[in-house]
Amino acid sequence: MSVAVLGASGTPQPPNILLLLMDDMGWGDLGVYGEPSRETPNLDRMAAEGMLFPNFYTANPLCSPSRAALLTGRLPIRNGFYTTNGQARNAYTPQEVVGGIPDTELLLPELLKGAGYVSKIVGKWHLGHRPRFHPLKHGFDEWFGSPNCHFGPYDNRARPNIPVYRDWEMVGRFYEEFPINHKTGEANLTQIYLQEALDFIKRQQAAQHPFFLYWAIDATHAPVYASKPFLGTSQRGRYGDAVREIDDSVGKILNLLQDLRIVENTFVFFTSDNGAALISAPKEGKYLECPQTTLHSRILFP
Template identity: 75%
Template structure:
């Protein structure tokens, strides 16, 4: 054998072996979670202003998932579901203070993420991942519940929403942390101007994320970045460069800055030549908050209602998966999928077996993402408020077992208001039970949930016959976790954020609430 042929064979073997090593290496994982961003806020999903060029390009280079859902129409429960792979009713992020009550604000959180839960960064440590969260945590504000106690190695951001909690004087007490050290507050050191909406916080979050990516790339270290910016949560904010630039007002300014930031993250991956070894997923925690008003809320596209509701506008989210060389560019997949799937999918990509000592609600989407198959098409989507199963989707059909509206008759007639949200001249809301005869919609023909099927029709009976066993099986096997979001007497709680003494930023405790404390275990 000639030296040239031998050299060629050696090169071929080395290239093949190198490729196997690359394929065997776990990818970096980046989850980009927006706050109250609606399905209809992306140009690729029909937003007329077309002000998301980077997200639209991300979809063109990856996979768009139009049937992607959150696990709850509110911030805290949906984030708990993402990081545990479990419905909030299982992991404890719900309330028993009232029927189907959407408890979620920091004032209502007695506890935090349970120590019994195993979060995604804790699992990824098994393969040596370094993990960082940038932005909003919202899984408990007291020291024992913060990110570094739950598997994350680094954190820059806030433990809760930037509109609360408030002290007795009405001033927001929102700490910002760099790892375990409090470094300031939103409305003081980090200069969120509630009148103009100007703040550089998104730019700070962007730089934190980019610095983390560069450091791990230089060290050739597998990493998990959970980038959870909150600029589109009312009161919305943007830096001076973007203020007044959108056709959509201040909310649009925030979307434009987030789109720019996500573009910077993807371009940095390319500049570091690690785009082919990095799985990136973009989505939102829940639908656009329509109650925030026209200048501070997004668009849920063709879907009914928004945040806080279990109609499509509250729980169907924009979603894009991006991984050059692994996820086929320009694909659209209509697989029914859920934010909890990111837990199981990330573990699968990392080569880690999921926990076998608990029920997981997330499914492995790698066959869908990497092979564009729809092998999981028949999986159900559960819609919860609190600990109440409100609705279920199976295939194209969605059955509502509970709705809330001022008048079900008016709702059926298409009156132009969102059930469960404020209506001028009406002060009370009615919860309506449909247990025996649920409202069923065909979401393919009727994505806006305007025309319920006739209960006398053959189509209704056929859909119900397939949905009912799924609901019965789910309820029979469900083991609810201990509620973490029950209202409590706030005066007895320790509200002082860790490290506030050093900065002299410990504000007064909030006023008492009428609720009796029900301390979680």
Template identity: 70%
Template sequence: MGWGDLGVFGEPNKETPNLDQMAADGMLFPDFYSANPLCSPSRAALLSGRLPIRNGFYSDNAHARNAYTPQDIVGGIPDEEILLPELLKKAGYINKIVGKWHLGHRAQYHPLKHGFDEWFGAPNCHFGPYDDKTTPNIPVYRNAEMAGRYYEDFKIEKNGESNLTQMYLQEALTFLQSQHSKDQPFFLYWAVDATHDPLYASKPFLGTSRRGLYGDVVRELDYTIGKILSTLISMGVANNTLVFFSSDNGAATYSKEAGGSNGPFLCGKETTFEGGMREPSIAWWPGHIKPRQVSHQVGSLMDLYTTLAELAGVDIPTDRQIDGISLVNTLLTNTEKERPLFYYRGNQLMAVRIGPYKAHLWTWTNSIEEFNKGVNFCPGEEIPGVTTHNQTDHSSQPLLFNINKDPGEKYPIRSTTAEYKQVIQNIMPVIKEHLSNLKPGKPQLNFCDPAVMNWAPPGCDKNGNRCLKAPPSNLKKCVWDH
């Protein structure tokens, strides 16, 4: 989902009344980011509070390549990472994930092995449909065992009709009501994926948006957020519940009308330009967050780790670098704290933001070969020397932008100016310190093998035996085009 997909961020059709009201009742974060321009590393960072280069959710098979967790990935979230639900369990929280996990689909990487008590959703994205011969359909899990597969038991029709989002909503509401009835503190990670291609929405929303199918999906997502918030209010626990809405990466501009909007920002998903990592973010906590607040705190999804740990009264690990900062003071008093923001693509630090300034050490959209085949990460936004189709090293003289004045990253500040010299003088020591202290984790996204795909997930032998025969192992290095 993109920064520009919400009415409150300027989407002209104004089809997100519930999210817009959530912002009116809470705090809007226009300067909030994911830790990566792609789904799996971003989610690993959110749950670990650590950059993907530290938690292992990257590949070094090739330089500066985005990597994620398709069906044939061998790796997943390492056991040594201490995820947010593991921290919250220490404070007595019951934790549930609804929707996409994407941190490894093999059994040892599943959510219930990493702090979650309940799960309804899938380990991978809803790609398909397949023939179950060369590629199995993705399983949907009920806790530790599969409950069926996408396109078979959990339908997504060719016209985009599916009840999945409504099912995910009901899972959320049932969980909230159940925990409330027990007076039990809860953490719900509601990770729906309907805005990811292939798009889907339930029948009441199909054809209702001025934006086409993508707009239908956003309208249903907005509706479900409204239902969750109203349920918290009706249960009388809204004043004791922090709700945070965001996205895992920017809109997929290469999908054109089916990919959403990143508003004024350059490019989108897969890139470390603003459109790839700046996210539509809202915090809601009646009685604690004053209504109609706008915070220009430079925030990251990794900050949720530190913030929620502090609010729950549990200590964060001290034996490792945690990249998230606490936003408690920001939420309660709208204060700002300056901090650097690091933009990674695979194993490469691509850019750094400090205050209003962003310095690009490397630029790259995608290869010219891929671009010539019609894959464009920056449609209509080609900027000479900035949206490069070769990996371009600017580290000796970074490209510098003031992204408050120039959110589209169109006008580099000339290196001969006093402004450039002063800002770079401040930024370069931050980069040097970060890289000198960096201890990369073992890359988890280097190896692929068709034998580890979702052929026979736990529980596949029940309800009619949905297990499939795996092919022989063929372990090899994954190829990441982007």
């Protein structure tokens, strides 16, 4: 799509865009790809009614580089995110890494802004935690989420717990104002992220603004979590609980688009950043016979 064409006077309102990006979720975890428990009815229906792109590959097997590539359309070796050590701009896990997305990179929300879009990121940014790398400095109009994953808890002395932001304001930290119980796996984060998405869609539709929602939640990234109503409901352990809650949330988002009568003018993409992370499988999931997954595979349904 050409931004110039979309923004031209006299043309219909551009389509809304929802990019639902999961964290370390494998393609073999969905019923549409043969997962035997069939616990993802909303995503399976989305695939049946839309399109499957089974050869849509991620650019890197790590979170930051794959996200940078997705939002810039450029390979990691070109956008500066290509490794996990402190010498590269990668914004990876250690909080001591201070790099981030360069100002010279043009991100998708920056392009869409020229066509009149309002853009929001919900969830994990992971392209730099210093102010110069803030998502609102790179095209997004709103943000609710964190610069990194929900790692921790930390001692808040040598290394503080990871913050959660609403736009420029820090509204709390993981394990403090936003609790995550490692023992039970209970956390209400997916429900909070879901409400942020629903509220944003309603507001933009009421204002008649075309919108871009980047829903980058991290429930399937270790340590895996789910809210209380979903814990213990899956045949696949805690990981399956998280997948079931994600599927339910996607169903609620799609239903809202239908209720607002904007479903025909909205592209919805569902994908994962870099495929399954097997590190969480032994403790937080149960094995069932299912197709082999690959770290580099990606799913995408519009």
